[in-house]
Amino acid sequence: MEKELKIGIVGCGAIGKDHCRRLINNIAGCTVVAVSDYVAEAADETAKLYGIKSYGNDCDGMIKDPDVEAVVITSIDPTHHDYVMKTLAEEKWCFCEKPLSQNAKDCEEIMAREQEIGKKLVQVGFMRRYDTGYAEMKRIISSGEIGKPLLIKAAHRNVSQGPGFKTENGITNVAIHELDICRWLLDDEYEDGQVVKVRQTSNTTEYDNPQVVLLRTKNGCFIDVEIQCADGYGYDIQCEVVCENGTVKLPDPYAVVRRSRPDPNKLPGESMPIMVDWKDRFIDAYDIEFNDWVEAVHEGKLRGPSSWDGYVACVAGDALNESRGSSEFKKIDTIEKPDMYK
Numbered sequence: 601m602e603k604e605l606k607i608g609i610v611g612c613g614a615i616g617k618d619h620c621r622r623l624i625n626n627i628a629g630c631t632v633v634a635v636s637d638y639v640a641e642a643a644d645e646t647a648k649l650y651g652i653k654s655y656g657n658d659c660d661g662m663i664k665d666p667d668v669e670a671v672v673i674t675s676i677d678p679t680h681h682d683y684v685m686k687t688l689a690e691e692k693w694c695f696c697e698k699p700l701s702q703n704a705k706d707c708e709e710i711m712a713r714e715q716e717i718g719k720k721l722v723q724v725g726f727m728r729r730y731d732t733g734y735a736e737m738k739r740i741i742s743s744g745e746i747g748k749p750l751l752i753k754a755a756h757r758n759v760s761q762g763p764g765f766k767t768e769n770g771i772t773n774v775a776i777h778e779l780d781i782c783r784w785l786l787d788d789e790y791e792d793g794q795v796v797k798v799r800q801t802s803n804t805t806e807y808d809n810p811q812v813v814l815l816r817t818k819n820g821c822f823i824d825v826e827i828q829c830a831d832g833y834g835y836d837i838q839c840e841v842v843c844e845n846g847t848v849k850l851p852d853p854y855a856v857v858r859r860s861r862p863d864p865n866k867l868p869g870e871s872m873p874i875m876v877d878w879k880d881r882f883i884d885a886y887d888i889e890f891n892d893w894v895e896a897v898h899e900g901k902l903r904g905p906s907s908w909d910g911y912v913a914c915v916a917g918d919a920l921n922e923s924r925g926s927s928e929f930k931k932i933d934t935i936e937k938p939d940m941y942k
């Protein structure tokens with residue numbers, strides 16, 4: 601039996617707690633040995649649940665603990681870059697939730713450090729690549745069975761956001777998933793992009809909502825993504841890729857369609873449940889993602905979404921945020937891909 605990978609978690613909020621449960625209960629070959637959070641009580645509470653060590657708010661101390669072999673970063677977005685760099689300073693394995701950083705420049709620093717070490721140590725939490733629906737779409741597109749891809753029509757709709765959410769976070773925090781999955785599905789890179797402000801919903805007034813993201817790829821594909829950060833009804837992820845001789849569409853999650861006698865005060869004649877919690881929508885993908893990461897760490901070579909992938913998404917995000925209000929497509933220019941990520 602292989603030695604278990606000993607993991608420390610930074611950030612015990614919604615996804616931090618969920619990943620802690622997942623890593624301890626569902627994933628073979630690893631265990632969580634310590635947790636930490638900006639708010640000491642959040643770490644203490646999570647640690648108590650599993651009888652593991654709490655570092656309270658000493659996140660840096662936890663990263664340095666020789667007993668911690670790998671760090672999972674699930675704190676808020678603006679803290680990711682700093683914790684990744686601290687993990688790399690210890691030359692430890694790092695799983696960082698999306699986004700890798702708030703901007704492309706910070707990601708370049710992370711890649712430079714990995715190259716100095718001479719090894720890919722960082723994986724980014726783009727879990728959609730592990731979703732069976734997206735994976736089957738990619739298989740069909742790559743097979744060429746229905747011709748080359750031409751267009752993507754996608755939607756990312758969320759129920760609500762926490763306090764302090766800003767218009768640009770619609771790109772850096774929400775659309776970042778599409779910025780990764782679209783280039784992965786198409787096996788193509790972005791040429792340019794722009795954000796368009798459309799008629800606004802009354803669900804929120806603090807930030808632009810919805811926003812529409814338009815992207816063009818090097819091979820000439822056109823992508824449009826509707827981003828709703830507060831849609832008033834559910835967590836709804838849609839994606840259709842139009843190819844020359846057919847289309848592929850992301851299936852809805854498992855949901856039984858109910859048909860019964862219509863009752864105006866209760867259910868309509870036909871209905872199906874809508875998910876409201878993002879944790880449920882990709883629940884299997886998160887498990888597959890961590891199984892693959894732990895296995896890859898044991899093999900000594902990461903194969904999941906890398907710092908490069910985190911970087912490209914941030915380059916596109918920077919260009920989109922820069923384009924807001926200009927009615928112009930902005931170039932999405934990356935540095936040359938370092939050999940390590942080829």
Ligand code: NAP
Nearest residue numbers: 611612613614615616637638639674675676677679697698
């Ligand atoms: P959350 O519930 O707000 O949890 C974040 C936690 O980090 C909170 O406990 C927060 O404490 C703590 N924190 C804040 N500043 C910190 C610091 N400097 N050092 C350490 N901990 C700090 O947010 P969440 O929904 O779990 O999201 C966490 C991260 O996961 C985000 O980056 C998000 O983008 C990502 N995420 C990814 C997915 C996905 O589908 N892959 C889904 C959800 C979230 P306070 O409560 O005091 O702020």
